[in-house]
Amino acid sequence: MLANFILSLNTVMPLFILIAIGYILQRMHKLDEKFVKQSNYIVFKLSLPVTLFNTIYNINTQELFNPWLISYAVISMIVVATSLFIFVPKFIHEPKTAASFAQSSFRGNFVLLGSVLAIQLFGPEGSLPTISLIPIVIPVIMILSIIVLRVLSQNPELEPINIKQIIFEIISNPIILGIFIAIIFKTINIKIPLMLSISMDYLGSLSTPLALIALGVQLQFTHIAKFKLVAICSMIKLIAIPLIVLIPAYYLGFRNYEMGALFILFSAPAGISNYALAYNMKCDYEFTGQMVIISTMLSLFTMIIAIMIFKNLEIF
Secondary structure (H helix, E strand, C coil), rough: CCHHHHHHHHHHHHHHHHHHHHHHHHCCCCCCCCHHHHHHHHHHHHHEEEHHHHHCCCCHHHHHHHHHHHHHHHHHHHHHHHHHHHHHHHHHHHHHHHHHHHHHHHCCCCHHHHHHHHHHHHHHHHHHHHHHHHHHHHHHHCCCCCCCCHCCCCCCCCCCCCCHHHHHHHHHHHHHHHHHHHHHHHHCCCCCCCHHHHHHHHHHCCCCHHHHHHHHHHCCCHHHHHHHHHHHHHHHHHHHEEEHHHHHHHHHHHHHHHHHHHHHHHHCCCHHHHHHHHCCCCHHHHHHHHHHHHHHHHHHHHHHHHHHHHHHHHHC
């Protein structure tokens, strides 16, 4: 148990340290809202798309493709997102907060934590099922996120839903473009020159630290009223949804590394990219930022407990 605790601590705590750096610099009046806007532009428009491009471009998808695992993951994600899309507005009447709540409930930090956590838990070979989900599941999650944020954040009585705008936002989204360009490059076997590849690695490596520092700068402890809502959202993300997805997966025969991949996908805390997307789409990014912090903190405990249960039951 101590080893699992140290593993989770080493995975989660660096995120909090970078958030704390941003918050301290903001309190010292060294960084401000202008930095937040510029940083989110770089992360959302450049760095994160390059990160996903590099991830997918360097994966041998033919050897990793597991249609049964991928199908279950995609169908489960669509069912979860659709359910939240339907039911969240019935309980949260502020459209922008409802949109952010729904996105934060189903979209986790899979890109940034997925492969790293899988390698630490299962080793390089055991991490392959987790990595195989990235090029398929991430575009699906991104499309669902854009639809949820755009549709739920609008008041249908004041702003009729613009289907053309939603489609345009999906196909023009930098993250979606980065993923599909990577798929095209792999399909037609385009080689990237070494100097460009190194530059892209540098640019991609900016996404996590820059986004987390910007989140720390944006962090305010004056919005305590939303903490209860954030806690509820965190419980849905970290406990309710994993149970809803993983219990049927067990009875369908998923075990070992495949179950581990589903566990990481659906149990990961809300991702920093949630905040960047909510910020750019003018939703309740303050709620989303708080959700990233609280769910990441709570995941330190929920993941330790879940890992111990899975190992004791010899599921993985």
